[in-house]
Each structure stands twice: as structure tokens, then as C-alpha cells.
Amino acid sequence: MRKMKAFKEFLRSIKKYRGWIIFSILLAVGSATLALFIPKILGDMTNIAVDTYPNIDFGAILGLVWLVLGLLLGSAILNYAQGYILTIVAAKYTRDMREKIIDKISRLPIKYFDRHQYGDTLSLMTNDVDIITTTLSQEVTDISLSLSTLVGTMIIMLTISVPLSLVAFVVIPLSVLVVGKIMSHAQKFFLERQNTLGLLNNSIEEDYAGQLIIKSNSHEGVSFEDFDKTNQKLTTITRKAQFLSQLSIPVTHIFTNLGYVAIAVLGGVFTIGGQLTIGALQAFIQYVSRFNRPITEIASTTATIQGLLASSERIFNFLNEPEEEPDFEPAQTIPHVRGAVEFHDVNFGYFEDKPVIQNFSVKVEPGMKVAIVGPTGAGKTTLINLLMRFYDPTSGYITIDGVPTIEMKRSDVRKMFGMVLQDTWLFSGTVEDNLRYGCQSASLAEVKKAARASNVHHVIEALPRTYHSQISEDSDNISAGEKQLITIARAMVANPPMMILDEATSNVDTRTEQLIQDSFERLTSGRTSFVIAHRLSTIRNSDLILVMRDGNIVEQGTHDQLLKADGFYAELYNSQFVED
Secondary structure (H helix, E strand, O other), rough: OHHHHHHHHHHHHHHHHHHHHHHHHHHHHHHHHHHHHHHHHHHHHHHHHHHOOOOOHHHHHHHHHHHHHHHHHHHHHHHHHHHHHHHHHHHHHHHHHHHHHHHHHHHOOHHHHHOOOHHHHHHHHHHHHHHHHHHHHHHHHHHHHHHHHHHHHHHHHHHOHHHHHHHOOOOOHHHHHHHHHHHHHHHHHHHHHHHHHHHHHHHHHHHHOOOHHHOOOOOOHHHHHHHHHHHHHHHHHHHHHHHHOOOOOOOHHHHHHHHHHHHHHHHHHHHHOOOOOOHHHHHHHHHHHHHHHHHHHHHOHHHHHHHHHHHHHHHHHHHHOOOOOOOOOOOOOOOOOOEEEEEEEEEEEEOEEEOOOEEEEEOOOOOEEEEEEOOOOOHHHHHHHHHHOOOOEEEEEEOOOOHHHHHHHHHHHHHHHEEEEEOOOOOOOOHHHHHHOOOOOOHHHHHHHHHHHOOOHHHHHHHOHHHHHEOOOOOOOOOOOHHHHHHHHHHHHOOOEEEEEEEEOOOOOHHHHHHHHEEEEHOOOOOOOEOOOOHHHHHOOOOEEEEEEEEEEEEHHHHHHHHOOOOOOHHHHHHHHHHH
């Protein structure tokens, strides 16, 4: 059932190219048909030589030789044209499939990425797509040639000798039955192989990206053992899958060779009895060889077909993943964002049986600086996820300027916020390109102004090509703290109505942190901002501090008010002060 579903999905995915594929198959049929006449002509040449011996009619034989050469040339041309068309189709199909996967990624909810390894998704776009396109470009040619050769050969063999043909044909159902049983067992190993390959790719990506941590903790041995375990599992599964799939070839050979022996013996009897000419027997034996060859070739493609079905199942399962719920229609808009934010009795949990936020309500006036503090797991980052509509509340709702966010487009909600995360992310490109990521229309002067405000201008100016220098997440010419400063400047360039900082100063030294705080105070003046911080000394000047514990606001107020209350906030603050 799963194999049929995957195959149907594959057929639907090639609907756009179905005409070209059918045309290429017809070319393959034409090529095979031209080649099919050659054994018959060679048999005629033998009969001419026997019938005209000792005065052999070389003129007639030469004419047949030229005909054979013409058939070979025509078959080669049609075969080349068919291969050329399928190569183009496969290349375009690869492009389309990868575009579909990228487009799907953009429409998946954040929870998908929270629950799946991105190395496995990367494997979909590379290994699984390559398996499908390789099958499309190569196996369609082989199968269409094999099937057309098989059918054509059967027809010609019947015209030569029905009894001999029946002996040859009896091997087909027997070999198909046995090979089908073998392949049904092999399919599960092919699917498991692709899943394990995804895990291996994820392991490689993690080990490559985390070399600094691996080496600093002397974790190379354990990392290698983990990799070797997954790699060995992949080797074992691949060996089982290939063994079962390749077993189809010798099984097919056994049946075809038994049929070949029976035909040789029976054909000899018919020739001695005058029921067949020598040329006809010669031609029939050649057709038997041609008849057995496509059966063997079709059997040998079963391994590739099983790989195609396994990869198709993985890809189309991914493409059928639930997407973000459609935006509310008609979506509401806010022409001029003031920045009034309110949580109305919000409840939320990543899993139904594990609530993270419970009965959460708070009102934030425009222009307020709101700090969110609390121990790990209290729900601080979850609040930001809800605010940005990465997730929607299980119950309750959030409003911006009185408009429920659930009634607005997600893209409109997210454009209202500039966001700086603890984990920096820079893409491969110039410094200027990275800074203009959230506002492509920003001028270089505006970019430099934001860089100065975030105290990263002098760092950029020290680079070989200043703002035109190439950087990426893995660049070693700038430090982790400097990367964080660039991400802060990027948010400043976007100049959104509201700002969110999630531990944005965790990767910088104390002096740079103070400079950033001063710059941030100036840039957020009159603008609603939310700051998640573990260093409570950095949020003393906040207009409102929300103290969270187990998904609830246990305290709220200013820094001085909360210290006077001598509650949970005071306990957190004093513990950090003592530690400092």
C-alpha cells in the first residue's frame, strides 16, 4: 500500500513532463524496433548462403549488410535523441522538486523545525531527489527499451515458431513471481537506508559545525564512536538491501538459462525434422538471447526502483506535512503601529499534556521597555514565540493596538518587530548585505548609522574591504561578540515599530554590553521593546519587569518596586549580585 501510494505521488509529480516522457518512450520503442529486425535479416543472409552454395549470391548478401548498417544507425540516432530528452527532463524535474522543497520549508510552522533534524531535511533535497532524478533519466530509458524489445521479440518469435516461443515464454511468470517476493522484502531496507542516511548527514553537519566544542571538550573519540555506529548501521542496511535486490539477477538467469537449454534441444529436433530452416533456428536463438536480456535488465532495475519508491515516500511525506494555518480572511491591518500589546488570559503548551503558559495576562503600553525574567523553562522565550506568531495560543489571544494578532497576517505581525536572538545567524555575503537583510531599501549611510549606534562600525572598518567584506556564520575573521553586534545593527537598520532582544548581549564583554545597552536605550526611546535577560543588572531601567515562574507571572513592576517587595525577583537579583 505504501509503495503504491509513493508511486502514485511520483507519477503525479511528473505530470508536467508526461508528454516529453511519452515521446522519449516512443523513441525508445522505435530504436528497439529497428534493432529487432537485425537477427531476422542475419538469418535471411544465412539462408541465402545455404541456398545458393557453392555459388553464393554476395550481391544479395551485401544489400542486406547495408540494410543492417542502416538499421543500426537509425536505432542509435533514436536512442541518442531519447536519452537527450530524458536528460533535460530529469534536470528540470530536479530543479522543480528542490524548489518545491524550499517553498514547503517556507510554509512549514516553526514546530516542524523544533521536532525534526535539519540534516535529515537536507538529505531529502540532495540524496533523495538525486535518486529520483537518476532513476528518471536512466531507468526510464532502460525499462522502455527492455519492454519494447521484449514485446517485439515475442511477436517475431511467434512468427518463427509457436512451440519454441511457448517454451521461452513460460519462464516469465515464474521469474516475475520469485523476484516479486524478493523485492517485497527488500523495500523495507531501502526505506530504512534513506532514513539512516538522513541521520548520518545530520551527524556530519553537527560534528562539522561543532568542532570547536568537540575539541575543547576532548570529545573526538565519543563523536567518532557515535558516527561510526550510525555509519555501520547504514552499511548493514545497505548490504541487506543490495543483497536482496541483486539476488533477482541470478534468480532470473536460472529460469532464462533453463529455457534457453530447452529451446536449443527442441530447436535442433525441429531442424532435423525439417520443420525449421537453419537460418530460422539461428534467428530464433538470437531472439531468445534478446528475449532473455530485457528480462534480466528489468530484474536488475528493481533495486533502483525500490530506491525510487523509498525516496519518493520520504519526499512526498515531507511535502504533505501540515502547513501553517491560513491567515485570517479578511486580514486586519494596522496603518500606524503605536505598540500597545496585551495578552488576554493566554494558555499554551508545545504538547497538549504539558502546558508552558497558563492564564497569562499583561498589558504593555506604547513605548514601554518590558523585561522578562525568570529561571530556565519558565516560559520567557515561549512568550516571544507567541508574540511573533511562531505559535498561536491554545486559548486566549494577543492584541497589538487592540487588534488580535490571530486576525492579522503572520508576515504583517512579524514586520512589526525587530528581533535579535542569543544565537547569531549571518548568511554568506557582504557585511552590508547582512545589515540590509531586514530592509533592502536602506542606504549605505543608514547602514553605517546603525553600525555606529551598535558600536560595530570600527570593527567593520578594520576588515579588509570594510562593508564589502565577505562574511558568514562560520567566518573566523570576526568574533562571536562582533557577530552579535552585527545582528543588533541589522535589527536597527530595519527600524521596526517594536523590538525584541532574547539574551542579545550574552556573547559580549561587560564594556561592550554597556555600550550596547546605551545604544539600545537611545534607539528604543518611544518604541515598545521586550527584553529577555538573565543578567538582571542590565534591565534595571525597564518600565516593567515581568517575573515568570512555571508559565505564570508571579511578580510585575519596576526594578525598585520588585526589590522592595522582597519576593522571587529579589531572590534572583541578590543571588546574581552575590555571585558577581
